[in-house]
Amino acid sequence: MKAGLLAALCLLAAPEARPDGPTLQVSGAGTRTVVLQSGLGDDAQVWDALRPLLERHYRVVRIDRPGYGASAPTTAPRDPCTVADETRDRLVQAGIAPPWLLVGHSLGGLYQYVFARRHPVETGGLVLLDPTHPAHWATMQQEAPGLATALRAMRTLAFSDTARAEFDAQAACLDSLDERAPLHRPTRILVSDRPGPLENAHYRAMLGRLRLDWLRRLDSPGLQVVWDSGHYLQREVPQDVADAIDAVAREAVAP
Template identity: 45%
Template sequence: MPSLIAARPAQAILLSSLSLLLSACATSGAKLDTTASAILPDATIAYTLAGHGKPAVVFQSGLGDGKDVWAGVLPDAAKHYTVLAYDRPGYGASPKTTAPRDPCTVAEQQHQLLAKLGLKPPYVLVGNSLGGLYQYVYAKLYPQEVAGLVLLDPTHPDHWRRMQSDAPASAMAMKTKRTVMFNATETAEFDAQAQCLERIDMRTPPRSPAMLLVRGKFSIDEMGSYETMVHAQENDWLRLSGAPRVEPVTGAGAAIQKDNPVIVNEAIKTVLKQK
């Protein structure tokens, strides 16, 4: 994602890395080859399927990211499990869709994709940032299909509302970023992040074991009211997910899978031991 005009340094600093919602709008590093595409009723999904064995581990990226952000995690995971990473519609090699972009629709599309590919449940679901919220919703909609959850700095269901009330300067900068930087898909997902959640019973956690990994560092512009809000939401994720504790990853930012892929693979192994 391009930087804002340098002539406005204060605004540029605020807009650089504000949201838990954004794992990384621009990705770098090794690319994953697209091996195939699956045609679903309301979307065409490009995906990478690798490895062997059970369970299948399904990776879901954050806002603005395709499957390439898992490049550091997949090679080791594929030595032990079947792994699936894919581009949601509008990202990477997947064309845009006119289907709604709320968390329930995203989870339902993932359900259709897994069935299309013949991958049998239960699955370990791994999600970063907004993708963590999507995987949580999947686990609530299809509890019998989930063997474990690995949530990496996940977006809280109440994230955007709380940002507007508790961290208004950060919210204002995020609104500017949405207007100036987001493409149509990112805008649709951002605007729909809390839609459909009234369908989800969030009073009890999913039945499957969960790991909650969170960033260990915040940028200067995120410190203060925004960081305080995020830490409060991290603690509430313990209630939502049933994870035993919050696990800060030292030195990692919001994109934990890029900063420390080893710990992501260890978390997958840990949730499977808890089955």
Template identity: 45%
Template sequence: MKIIGALFGAMAFVAISAAAHAQEQPTVVLESGLGDGADVWNALRAKLALPNFAYDRPGYGGTPVSLTPRDPCTIAHELHERLAQAGVRPPYVLVGHSLGGRYAYAFARLYPQDTTGLVLVDATPPGHWDALQREMPAQATALKVIKSLTFSRAMRREFDGQEQCLAQLPTAPMSMPVRVLLRTIDNSGGGGAKLRDIDYKLAQHWLALTGAPRLERVDGSGHYIQKDKPDVLTEIIRQVCSQGR
């Protein structure tokens, strides 16, 4: 997400690599954060050289706004349907940035039989909004104003639904490779080192929820690791694809 750095992150625009049907390797499914469409992955996709799928969620790009709930589980279900409609068969490696990390996590939990790996890219951890209101009330108040004045309808509904359904998902360690990546540069959008400390602390939840072995800080990267360090992220995705097979 473009607001307060790491707080967050359709078929009208579906981008699938030419090799998407080469099922000897998984398809990398890219899930964007709040306010971002498929183009946020352009630098990464230019280097990836793997079958991949990127899309605009409802309300982004030319995709119509959806009337369905905007919680992570509903969005994950919709993504699964879109992959099927596009003829992109499993297995999948889910890569989720910012708030999109929650959607990727929900997908891996709901469809473990189709998922062989998960990469969380400076993903918004559970409890983040509550922690921000508690520990950084001025920034939280500012974000509420920004939300009411500048967020699109789709963004507001995703923001409001971000915590729903996560507690209903299984919590046993995942039987797939999982990588949890964090930025090292403070975000220019606000919050600075204090927000980064909150993010690092809460990111421990991802380890408990997924069974990932450790948090990995990507040196020289801000919130948009896929833009700042596409080579690093590309190599990590390749490793996960190989391990998943």
């Protein structure tokens, strides 16, 4: 679950925040809107390498969830459904009309998937980067218990209060989703190839199965493995990510 400006085209707006919700950072000159959702512990700056590649063609919305970057912490639940609905409500309040192209990294990928399930008509398409599978934590505890123990220790010693709340609630609402049929929205799923420092063979095998299960849940042509890449695809291979967004945009219904 674990950097520019195009002065003639980039219409960078000041962050828009509310005390109990996410902050939006809006830039770019396009008519289509790309919404970037970061992973656990990351603020909007994690997209700095990708953003300049998008701003010529899209309006780009980067999100700081409550407790990250420019957003104040919140006492509201941190389950994926709440995060998705907060994001949707904030986009509407900011006057940013759907359909939206949703891009999510890691836990942010799970949040964008839940967003699309809960608001499919407003979702133009999905690009998921090493997305956290809905059953990731439960499966890890069963099949990679050593790594799960190490992650629990990191949660206690290294996570912020916000990250702990998100980690603990990552599966809290998922049984409310209707997943009887695949989500029929243009989708690309990019996955990394280079193992993390703690990832053993048991974990990689588990991860491989969970990655393939995304194809059951989403209308995707397959997994795009980005060879010799680490978890932060948007930093290491931003052009690959931009190309995937372009592909989804071509398939999505125009706003």
